Amino acid sequence: MNIYTLLLSVFVLVIGFLISRTSLKFKKMILPSIAVILLVYKSAEYSFYIINQELDKIPIEFSTLAYFLFGIVIIFKIKELYAVAAFASFISGIGYLLVFIFMGSRYVEIHGFYSTVIAFTSHSILFIASVLLKNIVVAKTKDIKYIVIYTAIYVAYVFIINALIDLSASYIFINLLLQGDLLRNLLGTTDISIFTYILYYIIIHSIYGVIIFIFFKIYKDKRLPKNT
Secondary structure: OOHHHHHHHHHHHHHHHHHHOOOHHHHHHHHHHHHHHHHHHHHHHHHHHHHOOOHHHOOOOHHHHHHHHHHHHHHOOOHHHHHHHHHHHHHHHHHHHHHHHHHHHHHHHHHOHHHHHHHHHHHHHHHHHHHHOEOOEOOOOHHHHHHHHHHHHHHHHHHHHHHHOOOOOOOOHHHHHHOOHHHHHHHOOOOOOHHHHHHHHHHHHHHHHHHHHHHHHHHOOOOOOOOO
């Protein structure tokens, strides 16, 4: 763990907490601007990669899809998917910030300083975006269905992209997770039993379920800041 990566992540998390205490009027005022910035910037970034045939940079990570989901849902006011957008943005943003505390230096080694700064900034904005939806979004039981459907579509998308494009040389977390590379790295061997793989995927599903539970605990609160 690097003290600088710790301070950077804590700083963003504190900013997020302070923003969560602001008025509903303030949140609704800046939310569309954040959505436009994310959608326009990320659309331009990935269009550039595709035009230059850098297909190994095609959006495939959970967070890269969250940028587009959030931007489209907010800009076009698709209220049925507000909770899904908040969920995807929340776990992408806070997940990256927490992992960055321990892996920030490693990210610089793998991706370079510039790309790491861009990634950190983008995920920080995504986290702030999810915070802005607090009190605007009130998670309901029916939203679990939409989150599960979105997750299933996303996983199917990941498998399709991997079938069409060879991404084996790229460091892509979702591939490490779903293809079992993460398990093999943790155990330091490729000689793993089927039972161990089954247990591994059960644990992944359980952790994801816990994350959904935590999200609902946070976003189900209907109390608003006093200055609304």
